[in-house]
Amino acid sequence: MIKIQTSCKSIKNLIILHKIKNINKNAVVTSINSFSNSSRYFRQQYGLKALNLKSNNSLNKCTVELTKKFYSSNNNNNNSNNNNSNKQKKEDEIREEDTVENLSKELLQFDKLTTNKKDWPLNSEVIIYPSLSTHFIGAKGPVNLPNIFSDKMIPNSSGKTYIGLFLVKEQFRNATDPTLIKSADAVHHIGVLAQVSYSPLGYYMFEIQSRIRIKSISNNSYPFMAQIEPYLPNEVEDDPRIPELTKKIDELVKNFQKLYPDSYTLLKSSDFLKQIQSLKPSGYPTAIMNYYGLNYPDQCQLILETDSIVDRLDKMYQLLLKEEKLLSIQQNIYREIEEKKSKDQKKFFLNEQLKKIKSQLGVDQDEKEQIIQKYQNKLATLLVDETQRKIIQDEINKLSTIDPSSMEYNSSRNYLDWLTNLPWKKYSEEFFDLQHSKEVLDKDHFGLNDIKQRILEFISIGHLKGSVMGKIICFVGPPGTGKTSIAKSIATCLKREFYRFSVGGLFDEGEIKGHRRTYIGSMPGKLIQCMKLVQTSNPVILIDEIDKIGKRNLGDPSSALLEVLDPEQNCTFVDHYLDVPYDLSRVLFICTANSDQTIPGPLFDRMEVIYLSGYVEEEQIQIVRNFIVPKTLRECGITSEQLTISDDVIKQLVKFYSREVGIRELERLIEKIMRKSALMLVNGQKSVHIDLNNLEEFLGIPTYSSDRYYDVTPVGVVNGLAWSQRGGSTLYIETTAQQNNNSQNKTTKSKNSNGGNAPRLRTTGKLGDVMTESSSIAYTYAKNFLLMIQPENKFFEENSLHMHAPQGGISKDGPSAGVTMVTSLLSLAMNEPVLNNLGMTGEITITGKVYTIGGVKEKTIAAKRSGLTCIVIPSNNKFDFEELPQYIKNDIDIKYAKEYKDVFEIAFPNKKHLLQNII
Numbered sequence: 002m003i004k005i006q007t008s009c010k011s012i013k014n015l016i017i018l019h020k021i022k023n024i025n026k027n028a029v030v031t032s033i034n035s036f037s038n039s040s041r042y043f044r045q046q047y048g049l050k051a052l053n054l055k056s057n058n059s060l061n062k063c064t065v066e067l068t069k070k071f072y073s074s075n076n077n078n079n080n081s082n083n084n085n086s087n088k089q090k091k092e093d094e095i096r097e098e099d100t101v102e103n104l105s106k107e108l109l110q111f112d113k114l115t116t117n118k119k120d121w122p123l124n125s126e127v128i129i130y131p132s133l134s135t136h137f138i139g140a141k142g143p144v145n146l147p148n149i150f151s152d153k154m155i156p157n158s159s160g161k162t163y164i165g166l167f168l169v170k171e172q173f174r175n176a177t178d179p180t181l182i183k184s185a186d187a188v189h190h191i192g193v194l195a196q197v198s199y200s201p202l203g204y205y206m207f208e209i210q211s212r213i214r215i216k217s218i219s220n221n222s223y224p225f226m227a228q229i230e231p232y233l234p235n236e237v238e239d240d241p242r243i244p245e246l247t248k249k250i251d252e253l254v255k256n257f258q259k260l261y262p263d264s265y266t267l268l269k270s271s272d273f274l275k276q277i278q279s280l281k282p283s284g285y286p287t288a289i290m291n292y293y294g295l296n297y298p299d300q301c302q303l304i305l306e307t308d309s310i311v312d313r314l315d316k317m318y319q320l321l322l323k324e325e326k327l328l329s330i331q332q333n334i335y336r337e338i339e340e341k342k343s344k345d346q347k348k349f350f351l352n353e354q355l356k357k358i359k360s361q362l363g364v365d366q367d368e369k370e371q372i373i374q375k376y377q378n379k380l381a382t383l384l385v386d387e388t389q390r391k392i393i394q395d396e397i398n399k400l401s402t403i404d405p406s407s408m409e410y411n412s413s414r415n416y417l418d419w420l421t422n423l424p425w426k427k428y429s430e431e432f433f434d435l436q437h438s439k440e441v442l443d444k445d446h447f448g449l450n451d452i453k454q455r456i457l458e459f460i461s462i463g464h465l466k467g468s469v470m471g472k473i474i475c476f477v478g479p480p481g482t483g484k485t486s487i488a489k490s491i492a493t494c495l496k497r498e499f500y501r502f503s504v505g506g507l508f509d510e511g512e513i514k515g516h517r518r519t520y521i522g523s524m525p526g527k528l529i530q531c532m533k534l535v536q537t538s539n540p541v542i543l544i545d546e547i548d549k550i551g552k553r554n555l556g557d558p559s560s561a562l563l564e565v566l567d568p569e570q571n572c573t574f575v576d577h578y579l580d581v582p583y584d585l586s587r588v589l590f591i592c593t594a595n596s597d598q599t600i601p602g603p604l605f606d607r608m609e610v611i612y613l614s615g616y617v618e619e620e621q622i623q624i625v626r627n628f629i630v631p632k633t634l635r636e637c638g639i640t641s642e643q644l645t646i647s648d649d650v651i652k653q654l655v656k657f658y659s660r661e662v663g664i665r666e667l668e669r670l671i672e673k674i675m676r677k678s679a680l681m682l683v684n685g686q687k688s689v690h691i692d693l694n695n696l697e698e699f700l701g702i703p704t705y706s707s708d709r710y711y712d713v714t715p716v717g718v719v720n721g722l723a724w725s726q727r728g729g730s731t732l733y734i735e736t737t738a739q740q741n742n743n744s745q746n747k748t749t750k751s752k753n754s755n756g757g758n759a760p761r762l763r764t765t766g767k768l769g770d771v772m773t774e775s776s777s778i779a780y781t782y783a784k785n786f787l788l789m790i791q792p793e794n795k796f797f798e799e800n801s802l803h804m805h806a807p808q809g810g811i812s813k814d815g816p817s818a819g820v821t822m823v824t825s826l827l828s829l830a831m832n833e834p835v836l837n838n839l840g841m842t843g844e845i846t847i848t849g850k851v852y853t854i855g856g857v858k859e860k861t862i863a864a865k866r867s868g869l870t871c872i873v874i875p876s877n878n879k880f881d882f883e884e885l886p887q888y889i890k891n892d893i894d895i896k897y898a899k900e901y902k903d904v905f906e907i908a909f910p911n912k913k914h915l916l917q918n919i920i
């Protein structure tokens with residue numbers, strides 16, 4: 002009778018049909034995933050109780066009941082005004098077998114439709130699941146399905162449920178939750194159909210079945226529904242390129258497995274290659290993609306959408322190549338990180354081991370603690386006052402809070418090293434023994450008696466006073482005259498430590514006062530460095546070349562030096578680095594300079610200046626013979642038996658190999674002789690004797706032949722005496738005449754007094770401003786003087802003159818050449834040479850007064866060296882000359898001049914009668 006299918010399937014289809022027809026065709030979504038679900042749903046919806054769905058009878062019953070309900074509700078909907086009689090009638094009709102049979106046919110037809118497509122949702126409709134990655138056929142995995150999705154999933158005819166996974170377009174992918182996407186247009190229209198099942202573990206699993214394409218959107222409000230169709234482009238599976246590409250991919254895959262056995266694969270099946278080789282070409286790319294789980298949604302989407310298998314394979318191959326490069330980079334980075342990690346671990350491990358060993362050896366105290374303890378111990382022994390102690394203690398406390406690996410820790414340690422290693426209040430015992438001092442000075446230096454005398458006086462005061470505090474000695478003199486070595490001897494006399502530093506060309510104040518600790522690599526200045534080195538607070542400090550101290554924008558070193566030297570300030574000298582006052586008041590400062598002219602004034606004022614003027618030949622010979630030769634022999638390890646130097650050689654050296662007033666050049670020459678002799682001795686020679694015969698083998702030909710250009714000075718040439726930082730020297734003044742063209746024509750001459758033909762004086766020889774002015778004065782004075790003594794002599798009116806100072810390469814300046822210039826001009830004008838072997842020095846005023854000059858000693862020494870026998874100096878300098886030691890004054894005929902006529906009288910003995918003409 003009843004021909005209705007009684008299978009469970011039929012019931013479900015019936016329910017769906019019911020829904021389709023009665024409720025909303027487009028919203029046929031049931032939560033029935035399985036048969037049991039459908040029965041439950043069925044019972045709840047239609048009130049069918051105690052339905053034994055497993056028995057055919059029950060099912061039949063159920064179907065009939067359902068059919069009845071179906072029609073009744075259908076008719077109710079169509080005709081709401083039906084009365085009870087109508088209702089009864091309808092129900093009777095429903096009971097009719099044919100109606101049921103019709104329904105059964107309909108149901109069967111429906112069932113037929115769907116049974117052909119086992120893995121296809123009913124009505125070809127799916128709920129769109131917006132996915133953030135592309136999936137390929139065969140991929141499986143859990144999926145998070147909110148209820149709103151799971152309730153509306155559409156099953157297939159056998160109750161399996163489906164969703165459509167569609168990749169969200171890139172621009173919408175930022176949404177953290179794909180379910181928040183507002184329109185179905187936000188997803189690509191080609192995607193995959195996934196069967197969803199509910200796992201006993203309580204979550205949904207998906208498995209990709211096939212590629213699908215959205216035909217139309219059936220519900221564009223969330224969650225979106227779409228009509229779908231299979232996406233099966235024509236695929237040619239026997240394309241000859243396929244095997245070639247798959248082979249290449251296989252190789253890549255093998256490589257991947259070898260290089261990255263543990264990473265980047267979703268399915269870690271070892272026989273994966275075998276599996277994929279057995280796949281059909283159409284399934285191959287998807288299998289590979291699934292295997293590697295490559296996380297490039299857009300590129301994978303492109304592959305998914307690609308029609309031909311060859312193209313899909315090719316794209317995938319390219320993607321894998323790219324991935325391989327990326328992986329190798331990642332692998333390298335990973336390896337580096339691992340290596341570093343293992344190094345750090347190793348270091349940590351070793352450190353721990355070291356600590357254990359130390360603790361077992363009983364030296365388990367932390368290194369930092371040890372260091373801090375060391376500073377504490379040192380501080381306890383330091384003779385510092387309370388303020389200094391507090392500063393050091395604070396720094397130690399600070400150090401204990403700093404991490405040893407930080408930069409600050411090192412800088413703090415450095416600072417503490419300085420603070421705790423200074424000789425705070427440690428002094429060498431005061432020693433003022435005159436006898437001892439005299440012995441030391443005489444042992445180290447020849448001559449210099451006046452200097453030695455000054456030093457002994459100085460030491461005597463120290464003896465009486467108990468200290469030499471507040472004294473600054475400054476030695477001024479030409480190079481090589483023993484300033485440094487005398488300072489060293491003073492330290493020996495006083496039995497104090499000696500430290501020397503040069504401030505020549507020093508521009509940075511920081512060199513003296515240190516740099517602040519905030520600078521990287523900062524250090525204390527020279528004074529504090531000295532203290533640390535000598536370890537007493539009262540050494541003798543020699544500040545060399547104080548006249549050459551520089552000044553730039555990096556602070557003013559001379560004012561820093563003033564702070565150091567000034568007894569008022571140096572008891573609380575603050576070095577920038579140390580930042581703690583240090584007492585320098587008991588230091589004996591000795592300075593040296595080549596000239597007192599350039600010593601900064603405020604410094605000069607505080608000094609006790611002692612001048613050294615250089616040595617005459619006899620002194621140099623003595624010094625070389627008695628001091629330099631024995632000293633150099635000692636230094637070279639040669640005995641006096643192995644090397645002898647004759648006195649003649651030393652004289653020759655002094656006369657023709659050196660022209661300095663000091664000893665340094667002679668010392669170098671002796672060293673040169675020693676070096677060459679040492680070579681000969683080492684080569685087997687028993688002994689070396691140096692005399693005038695073999696001297697040139699050692700030193701070459703003499704550098705100077707004679708100090709004098711002229712043995713007899715010609716007309717117009719006069720020997721002047723000059724002084725420079727290098728000592729005294731002789732300076733020729735030469736004048737020649739140049740006859741004027743118009744000399745005969747007085748009228749023209751006077752007319753041209755400002756023009757080119759007027760007689761004039763030209764000077765050359767690199768004369769400085771002062772000497773150029775002197776030459777003008779001399780010219781004027783000489784003209785006037787000649788007019789007085791020889792009015793008839795028109796030489797100056799008729800001749801232009803050229804005055805020259807030889808050695809034009811050397812700059813000359815100074816105020817002592819006036820008399821020499823006048824004499825040179827008059828000698829030319831009178832055509833009378835000056836007295837032979839005469840030298841002169843003195844400034845002249847325009848009225849003929851001869852003025853005081855400096856450097857008498859140096860000039861006298863220079864005159865003697867040049868073989869001059871008579872010198873004229875201003876009479877005001879008489880005292881200076883008479884003060885000179887006798888050995889310098891010997892063999893010199895000294896003449897004093899007050900006015901120029903005194904000079905004239907000496908220079909031109911044959912013309913002294915002319916002086917009578919002066920009224």
Ligand SMILES: Nc1ncnc2c1ncn2[C@@H]1O[C@H](COP(=O)(O)OP(=O)(O)OP(=O)(O)O)[C@@H](O)[C@H]1O
Pocket residue numbers: 445446447448449478479480481482483484485486487545593594595624628629664665668
């Ligand atoms: N009177 C002397 N007796 C013995 N040796 C001397 C004497 N004068 C100088 N010397 C020696 O001459 C050499 C140079 O001397 P020193 O270095 O002291 O010169 P200085 O005046 O300091 O020169 P500078 O101005 O260039 O610094 C030293 O070896 C020193 O021993």
